[in-house]
Amino acid sequence: MLNLIIILVKIAVVISIALLHVAYASYFERKVIGHMQVRMGPMEVGWHGLLQPIADGIKLLFKEDIIPANADRHVFMIAPMICFFGAMSSIVVVPFFGSFKIGAYTVGGSLADLNIGLLFILAMSSLGAYGVILSGWASNSKYAFLGSLRSSAQVISYEVAMGLSLIGVIMLSGSLNLSDIVEAQASAWPLGWYAVPQFPGFAIFCIAALAETNRTPFDLPEAESELVAGYFAEYSGFRFALFFMAEYMGMFIMAAVAVACFLGGWNPVPGLGWIFPPGVWWFLVKVYVLFFIYFWVRSTLPRYRYDQLMALGWKFMIPISLANIILTGLWKVVF
Amino acid sequence: MPGSYIPTNYLPVLIIFIIASCFGLVMLTIGNFLRLRRPYPEKLSPYESGMPPVGEPRYRFDVKFYVIAMLFVVFDVETVFLYPWAVAYDKIGLFAIVEMFLFISVLLVGYAYAWKREAFNWE
Numbered sequence: 001m002l003n004l005i006i007i008l009v010k011i012a013v014v015i016s017i018a019l020l021h022v023a024y025a026s027y028f029e030r031k032v033i034g035h036m037q038v039r040m041g042p043m044e045v046g047w048h049g050l051l052q053p054i055a056d057g058i059k060l061l062f063k064e065d066i067i068p069a070n071a072d073r074h075v076f077m078i079a080p081m082i083c084f085f086g087a088m089s090s091i092v093v094v095p096f097f098g099s100f101k102i103g104a105y106t107v108g109g110s111l112a113d114l115n116i117g118l119l120f121i122l123a124m125s126s127l128g129a130y131g132v133i134l135s136g137w138a139s140n141s142k143y144a145f146l147g148s149l150r151s152s153a154q155v156i157s158y159e160v161a162m163g164l165s166l167i168g169v170i171m172l173s174g175s176l177n178l179s180d181i182v183e184a185q186a187s188a189w190p191l192g193w194y195a196v197p198q199f200p201g202f203a204i205f206c207i208a209a210l211a212e213t214n215r216t217p218f219d220l221p222e223a224e225s226e227l228v229a230g231y232f233a234e235y236s237g238f239r240f241a242l243f244f245m246a247e248y249m250g251m252f253i254m255a256a257v258a259v260a261c262f263l264g265g266w267n268p269v270p271g272l273g274w275i276f277p278p279g280v281w282w283f284l285v286k287v288y289v290l291f292f293i294y295f296w297v298r299s300t301l302p303r304y305r306y307d308q309l310m311a312l313g314w315k316f317m318i319p320i321s322l323a324n325i326i327l328t329g330l331w332k333v334v335f
Numbered sequence: 336m337p338g339s340y341i342p343t344n345y346l347p348v349l350i351i352f353i354i355a356s357c358f359g360l361v362m363l364t365i366g367n368f369l370r371l372r373r374p375y376p377e378k379l380s381p382y383e384s385g386m387p388p389v390g391e392p393r394y395r396f397d398v399k400f401y402v403i404a405m406l407f408v409v410f411d412v413e414t415v416f417l418y419p420w421a422v423a424y425d426k427i428g429l430f431a432i433v434e435m436f437l438f439i440s441v442l443l444v445g446y447a448y449a450w451k452r453e454a455f456n457w458e
Contacts, residue, residue: 064370089351141381141388142383153404156411170421171421228382238362238366315450326435
């Protein structure tokens with residue numbers, strides 16, 4: 001019973017933080033991009049626009065829920081929920097901090113300490129592709145249809161490279177459990193963090209994460225200058241908000257996996273351990289640095305062309321990640 | 336006892352599955368009491384940059400998408416096979432790397448064939 005209560009409290013905390021994070025990640029994005037374009041970003045609602053995300057959420061809740069006349073109603077209604085479900089469920093295995101003991105009870109650093117953590121995240125994040133293709137099909141609109149086709153092709157192409165790029169990490173740590181992977185990186189700098197020995201894997205994971213979450217320079221699915229909004233062109237009100245939340249949640253999951261697998265998770269940055277002991281703050285700082293890079297990339301790079309995108313995924317990233325696996329295997333045999 | 340095994344590790348997963356699937360539903364239901372609903376034919380027609388929609392929206396699309404989908408199935412299954420191999424790598428030793436060389440080289444034959452047949456080119 002006590003266990004159940006603790007689980008429920010942890011879930012409530014994590015979900016509320018996740019939702020708050022989604023709201024304020026959008027604020028952070030608008031501020032970063034605004035300042036990079038010599039604008040101020042949101043300034044009107046609250047001090048320096050701090051209440052803007054809340055106002056946006058309330059606005060979306062009050063907006064009319066338009067379902068196009070010839071749309072496949074049930075599929076149209078359920079597609080954003082599938083997207084949200086996939087993004088939200090992945091959060092269950094994200095390791096926020098190392099587990100510690102209070103009396104007889106061990107507080108785990110993640111909601112569920114699964115021994116298949118990494119596989120679970122990959123499975124759940126690919127669930128989002130269903131939501132995308134169903135929404136495009138059900139909308140009965142050309143823009144949405146094209147956007148969803150592009151998006152699903154892109155997501156599945158980069159998913160292969162992403163899955164392959166993580167195998168080197170699994171070989172080094174010998175585990176799929178994200179907490180174990182972080183623990184394995186706690187040892188000495190510079191070979192501790194897997195971003196160093198697994199640099200090709202890290203680079204490929206970062207590029208694939210941008211493509212998986214449909215961020216610039218791989219934002220072809222929603223390419224606002226050619227496809228309006230891609231697969232959610234016909235969505236309005238809170239159904240749009242669900243897609244939006246799924247996207248930001250997906251970005252958070254990808255950043256969290258990158259931090260856990262390559263950047264040492266909740267362990268402090270080497271040399272800075274005297275500021276704070278290892279803990280959730282280090283994890284969040286690293287995640288938000290990655291978020292800043294997401295936005296930085298968005299305001300710097302132009303969009304890829306579709307044939308370039310597919311060629312990059314299939315002809316470049318997959319061979320390199322396969323070579324990375326073979327080299328890692330040889331390295332482990334030699335040393 | 337194998338028969339009485341309850342995967343308690345997965346209880347939070349179950350709870351979060353329930354919450355994640357209910358969240359959208361609950362918010363949309365709350366929204367139903369708050370929002371206006373004033374549809375008219377123009378509002379309900381699919382968006383086509385302000386023009387009346389032309390032709391069939393679910394038109395025929397490039398067969399390349401099917402090719403990519405098939406390649407994805409092959410490569411993703413391969414990735415899934417590599418995961419347990421990578422976890423157990425330390426325990427299997429030299430045999431593991433030889434085995435994986437064989438596995439990857441069989442796959443590379445198919446990969447080279449797909450490349451040669453220009454499955455990755457979008458012209």
